[in-house]
Amino acid sequence: MTTLREINERCSALYEDLNFGYAREWKAAKPGRKVVGHMPFYVPREIIHAGGGLPLGIFGGGDQLEVIHGDAYYQSYICRIPRSTIELAVTKRLDFVDGMLFPSICDVVRNLSGMWKVMFPNVYAKYFDVPQNYRDDIGGTFYINELNELREGLGKLAGRRISDDEIRASIVLFNENRRLVREVYAFRAAQPWKAPAADVYLLMRAGMTLAVEEHNRMLREYLDAADKADARKRDNCRIVVTGAFCEQPPLNLVKSIELSGCYIVDDDFLLVNRWEQSDVAVEGDPLANLAHAYLHNSAHTAAKYEDTEKEKGMWLVDSVRKNRAEGVIFACPSFCDPALLERPMLQRVLAEHKIPFVAFKYAENSGQMQPIREQAGTFADSIKLWSVQ
Amino acid sequence: MRTFIGIDLGSTTTKAVVMDENSAILGRGITNSRSNYDTATRVAKHEALIDTRFTLFRRGLGAIAFGAGLLEQFLAELERAFRLEQYLEQIGDLERVCGDNAQGERFRDVQGKIRDALAEVFAQLRKDAPALFAKGAKRKSDFFRDIAGSRFMAIGEEVAGRYKFPFDLLLNIYDRSIIEVENRPPADDESGKLLRALDRAIGFMPSLAGQSADVAQAVRASLAIPLEETYVVGTGYGRVTLPFSKEHIRSEILCHGLGAHLxxxxxxxxLDIGGQDTKAIQVDAAGIVENFQMNDRCAAGCGRYLGYIADEMNLGLHELGPLAMQATRTVRINSTCTVFAGAELRDRLALGEKREDIIAGLHRAIILRAMSILSRSGGVKDQFTFTGGVAKNEAAVTELRKLIEENYGKVAININPDSIYTGALGAAEFARRAVVH
Amino acid sequence: MNARAPKEVVKEASMLKQKEMISGNYAKLASAKEQGRKVVSTFVPGNLNELIMCFDLVNNLPEINAIQNGMRKKTGGYIMEAEKRGHSEDVCTYVKADLGMIAKGNLGPDGHPLPAPDALLLSYTGCFTFMKWFELVREQYKCETLMLHVPYEGDGHATKNMRDYIVKQLKEVIIPGLERVSGVKFDIDRLREILRESAKAESHFVWVLQSAKNKPSPIDAYFGGVYYVGPIFTAFRGTPDATEYYRLLRGEIEQRIANGQGPITPDGEMKEEKYRLVVEGPPNWTSFRDFWKMFYDEGAVVVASTYTKVGGVYDLGFRHDPDHPLESLADYCLGCYTNRNLPSRIDLIEKYVNEYEADGLLINSIKSCNSFSAGQLLILREIERRTGRPAAFIETDLVDPRYFSPANVKNRLESYLQMIEQKRRSGIAPPAAAMPGAAPAAAMQ
Incomplete structure (x- = not known):
């Protein structure tokens, strides 16, 4: 049986490997294999997988990458993830990646799709649009056609047409993946002392690199091992972290929040592996099923339009309730338009529901944790004081 | 003779270069920019013209066959003697102004004491002066404000104590007066001072013996050559505030590029890393700027960053580099934000990192910023010239060499000890080209 | 003297006309409630003014309010107000200027109160922030919000799927929504009529922009251009007033060309055209005059700009089409400058540099506007590489006075112009290969 420590070490190694050794080996193992990178927050990974490809989440360079050339492409008032992503590419760390998908998360990532076309003309680079209209006959139709276009593009990359059956088979695997991911989150919400935030984060990050079959195995092993873990429950408060769905917080930040007395019981770090909130239907037209899940059963985030004013932010209130959280930490990347413009609206909703919150900003390479520890610690203390009163 | 002058008005210092019509540098001058570019310009130019005289002396004395090292010895003696003359003149000026400023209501009760005390202070300043400019004497600065100021403080405090009045009174007088003296244009009588210095220098050099008459004659002849300010070009941040017409102003980017080319x-x-900005410039074979990039609005990673760190650590700016060279590892510093530098520094120290390792990390951080700006401007091509205050910092240079080799391969890297004059040199050449085609 | 006098009158005719149109619209907004008229707020890029007119709605444009407030130096306070209320210093200052204005009593730029909108028409074209902006405004007014999602031309062209999607949204969401809000039944023939009028003004407008191909250019296509785009980008496209404005303007410019005159600046006629520039990016509004002055003092004329294409790239041939009304609205939304992908933007700028015989490209990078700004440094490199002409980069903001540093901007601009001058004198037109594109492999790959 695999121990927690082994799983954790494997995940750490994958996380730290800025040369993506795993994906390189995966690709080299069989001629004709293709690796398709994607940026946050969501892409239909099933279609990549169905074409025999490996979806590889590119989530920036973290705090260990020195950015030299990436900075040459961006002004100081633009967030960090595009510059470290370019740094990864110009330093040839992504030279094995055959395709790159850029989801419609914001204008910076959107424009990066075009930069990729100019800078790396041999890579299949696609801006991947998702509907902001949630009617099946409008947004749904549009989305099915977009999915088809993606299927064709990836099919060209794979050198064959990607069949419906293949997509269905992939949906089954990714359904399983999402189910296990939800289980890990539920497990952590129930016994956070057994599932430290940083471990869970690394486990989820591993899913951005590993083949889905392998990640599924790992998630199962983790659930087994974590349940048996002998960990002491601390007098921590329970909080939800939101705002970190694109540029990732440094691992130290995740650790610092917990060390300051906050159990993270829900977060939005890596939405792509929990995007569809229940199984995608397997029977019938697979693209229609993916579209249906997107429109009616997907996670909420700032990049998605909320078409009903009354519903604004209610998912966050629901998450707080469902996970018995006592407060919300807004951790947003500096210069992140979606997260920072969304923040005041979410804060208003939380205030209306008398849910306490605190907010700070970070960059993926932030080195100073002292202010974070102080703020999170003070927040935890104040929550405990409130709950006594 | 015709001279062409370039003046670079930087944010901390103002530099001047005097050139002849064959692009040969005749003289350089530097002064602190104060908050008054007008005076700074005059002082820097004046200093450069004095330096020019010394170049002419050297040329004039070239015909005389000296014993080994004697010419250098004499010129050094002459310069020291001249600086002393200059200093004494300014001391005289300062004494007069201090006297004037020691009037008024708040001094009424102590007027007599103050007058006597000032006389005593200045007598002592004069007495000390020759030692300050003696052979081998070390001065922390060559600016009058710094030399006179530190002596004034030391002597003044002791004298005020004896006369039994608060030293603050003297300090107040001094502070008001030094600004006035400093901002006064240099007195005209340079020839007079040089001639007095000549006598003094010859007096100090018995080894010249029989040659002294020839030497004096050669110096006098050189001094008689009229220096015509044929064309002046200004550059640098302060250039727009100058009373120069448009044709006499060039952007510092252009001047810097041309200066480096010369x-x-x-x-x-x-690459120029100055106090307030970092510039990367690409020039062609003729020294013409093809592209440039500067740090963006944010001044992160400029020279000032190191100054701030030095202040935070209670160190002199020049001590940072050597300290960083002692590092055994380089702490990764991710922020080059000057505002956050102090906090990051304390954070690292609190985590138990060694001071020198952190400082090494800070040096790497600022060079990484510069690498980005270089990359933005089009990369690094052979040859590469590094200028500005940070080019004097060994740790920064080491880091830069390493990163350039890693990213651009083997490239010749030039660092000139006179690189602070790069912009002024380019400006002087522009002045020359405006007249001589 | 006598010879000049009539010209100045002619010059003023178009300006007066526009002034009157703008104040007329603000007056309409101020009196909308008492007149029983409904108000719709919407954005400039990809706006559906013709459709709004079909429902007798009054058009309120928050971006224009922010610009007008910026030029009147009111935005600094509004932005601070929004930041006090929890908005980050990092985000778009148009949004903050708008929310700050609402928070401080919602007085319009002319000092009259702006009405609460009856609907927000969220034409989501070319800018992510629009979506959040109207979610934020909706939070204030709780009014009907109609989202028109315009897909981005990620691969450099519109597809049938995109067009169909927009048309369907127009038919099923936008038009029924506007009917509901206004109580007016949609009449497609009325729309056709208005579109026909739009197309007329659009052709005049293209002529105006292309007049900058003359030497000297009779117009400044950036600083002057922002005035020329006024009617066609805002609440007037499709009105006879707009057509009349462009007719007048065209007449004035024809006269200037005949006289061999350069552009009119706030300090009078520009004497000598020394530099011809293409400018990418929006202008700064809080120091608009000072910013412009830095150009005309040096004899620099902007002959083409991308900012004057945010409300439609008409010079590439698009016209609103009465025979395909909804489809042409869809194409209009899709084709706006910031909805085009980065390679298309580079192609367009390259074309401008060549066709307008410009000395180079100047990028005014705007802190607020990632839609424009993210990727501009690559645009700069590519344009230099492809045209062999130098480019330069300055940084300011839209309406945040804290982000306009005159000394900094002036320094860079002067350096750039002197660099052009020096290159000219040396007679070296640097070959494309010598430009930064030729940076080592590590930098560019």
């Missing part, structure tokens, strides 16, 4: 004609890429 120093090293094979230069294709220039």
């Amino acid at each position: 120093m090293y004609p094979e230069t294709r890429t220039v």
